[in-house]
Amino acid sequence: MEEILDEVVELSIVVSFFNDEGTVVELYFRLNNVISRLNKTWEIIFVDNGSDDRTLLLLKELREKDEHIKIIRLIKNFEENAAIMAGFSQANGRVVVTIAGDMTERPEGIPQLIEMLAKGYDVVSGCRVNDRQPFAERLADWLIFKMTGMRIEGYTCRLRAYRRSIVNLLKQCRERTQSIPHLVCWLGAKTIEIELDAGNKDTEEIVPLQKMQKKEKLFAAMKRALSLASNLGVAPIKIACWLGAWLGGLGILAALFFIASGLFVDYCGLNIGLGIVLIVLSMQLFGGALIGEYIAKTYTQIQGRPYYIIEEVIE
Numbered sequence: 001m002e003e004i005l006d007e008v009v010e011l012s013i014v015v016s017f018f019n020d021e022g023t024v025v026e027l028y029f030r031l032n033n034v035i036s037r038l039n040k041t042w043e044i045i046f047v048d049n050g051s052d053d054r055t056l057l058l059l060k061e062l063r064e065k066d067e068h069i070k071i072i073r074l075i076k077n078f079e080e081n082a083a084i085m086a087g088f089s090q091a092n093g094r095v096v097v098t099i100a101g102d103m104t105e106r107p108e109g110i111p112q113l114i115e116m117l118a119k120g121y122d123v124v125s126g127c128r129v130n131d132r133q134p135f136a137e138r139l140a141d142w143l144i145f146k147m148t149g150m151r152i153e154g155y156t157c158r159l160r161a162y163r164r165s166i167v168n169l170l171k172q173c174r175e176r177t178q179s180i181p182h183l184v185c186w187l188g189a190k191t192i193e194i195e196l197d198a199g200n201k202d203t204e205e206i207v208p209l210q211k212m213q214k215k216e217k218l219f220a221a222m223k224r225a226l227s228l229a230s231n232l233g234v235a236p237i238k239i240a241c242w243l244g245a246w247l248g249g250l251g252i253l254a255a256l257f258f259i260a261s262g263l264f265v266d267y268c269g270l271n272i273g274l275g276i277v278l279i280v281l282s283m284q285l286f287g288g289a290l291i292g293e294y295i296a297k298t299y300t301q302i303q304g305r306p307y308y309i310i311e312e313v314i315e
Contacts, residue, residue, distance in 0.1 A: 010040040011114075012093030016047045016083035017101035021054040024101065028062050031099075031107045038111060045070045046101075047087045050077030055101075063314055071314040080158070081180050082308040088167050090313065096162045105159035109196030113161035122166050122189035125181070126159040126196040159196070 013031060017024065028044075035042050046069060048056045056073060063069045072086050084098050095117060097110055109126050116124040162170075166189050173183050184191060 008041060009043050009092040010094050011035065011038065011042040012091035012096045013042065013044045013110075014047065014084060014087030014091055014096060014098045015044065015101050016049055016080055016087065016098075017051060017055050017059070018049040018077060018080075018083075019051045019053045019055060020101040021051075021058055023103045024055055024058040025062070027099075027101060027103050027107065028066075031110075032066075034107050034110050038114070043068050043070060043091075043093065045072060045087045045090055047072045047074065047083045049074050049080070049083040060314065071312075072310055073312040073314070075309040075311040078308045084180060085170070086308045086310060088171055089310075091167065094164045096164065096167050098158060098160050098162070100158040105157060106196065107159075109159060110161070112194060112196055113159070116192060116194055117161050117163060120190065121192050122163050123184050123191040124161045125191065125193045126157050127193055157193075 013035070015027065015031075031044060035044075044066075046059045046062075048059060048071065056071075059069075059071050063071055070090060072090055074083065074086060078086075080100070087098070088096065095114060097113060099105055099107060099110075105126060113124045113126060162184075166184065166187065169187050170180065170183055175183075
C-alpha cells in the first residue's frame with residue numbers, strides 16, 4: 001500500500017495510559033532518547049484513558065516542557081483499543097507507533113520496527129526475545145485461525161508500527177467491538193512480527209514488577225477466542241449448528257436404544273440416558289448463548305454510541 005499523504009510529521013508515537021503514574025516520566029525520557037536518534041520530525045500523543053491517579057497531572061507537566069507532546073483526555077475509561085483509536089484520530093505522522101504506558105514493552109525497539117516498515121511491510125509488531133507464549137494463548141490463536149482463517153501476527157504485543165495508509169483504513173472501521181490486530185489482518189495488510197532487543201540491564205530493572213503479566217487461564221483464552229471469532233464472522237454459530245445436529249442424532253439413537261432396553265431387559269440405563277440428555281441440553285444452551293451474543297453485539301452496534309469520547313485535547 002503506497003503512501004499518498006505529505007504530512008510534515010514523519011513519526012507519531014501513540015501511548016495509552018490508565019493509572020500509570022509510576023511509569024509516565026520514565027517512559028517519556030526513554031521515548032525521547034530513542035526518537036532523538038532517528039533524525040525524523042515527530043510528535044508524541046499521550047492518551048489518558050480515564051485515569052483517576054496522578055497520570056494526567058504528570059502528562060500536563062511534561063507537556064509544559066515539550067511542545068512535541070499532545071495529550072488526549074478521554075471522558076472515562078474505555079478499552080485499550082478505543083484509546084489507541086483515539087490516538088490515531090489525532091496522529092499526523094506518516095508512520096504511527098503504538099506502545100502501552102505500563103512499559104511492559106521497551107521503547108528501545110522502535111527503530112527496529114521502523115526499519116522493517118521500510119522493507120515494504122504495512123504493520124510491524126514486536127515480541128520480546130525468549131518470551132514463550134503461554135499454552136492458553138497459543139490455543140486461543142489456533143481456535144481463532146480455525147474459525148476465521150486469520151493468522152494474527154503479534155496479537156499480544158502492543159508495541160507496533162503502522163503505515164499511515166493502514167491507520168486511515170482503520171479509522172474507517174465502525175465496529176463497536178474492535179480488535180486492531182484482527183482488523184489489520186482483515187484489511188489484508190502485509191504484517192510481520194519481529195523479536196526485539198531486550199535493552200540494557202539498567203533499563204530492564206526499571207520495569208515495575210507489579211506490571212508483569214500473568215499467563216492467561218485456559219477458560220479466559222477460549223472465551224477471548226470465541227468473542228473475537230464472533231466479531232469477525234459467523235463461524236461459531238456454524239460450529240454450534242453442526243454440533244447440535246450430531247448430538248441431536250445421537251439423542252434419537254439413544255432414545256431408541258433405551259426404549260428397546262426397557263422392552264427386553266429390566267435395566268434401562270437410566271444414568272447413561274440422563275447423561276446424554278444433559279449433553280444435548282448443554283449444547284442447546286451453548287448454541288442459544290452464541291446466538292444471544294450476536295444479538296447483543298448487534299444491539300450494541302445499532303445504538304450508535306461512539307467508540308470513545310474525547311473530553312479534552314491539550315496541544
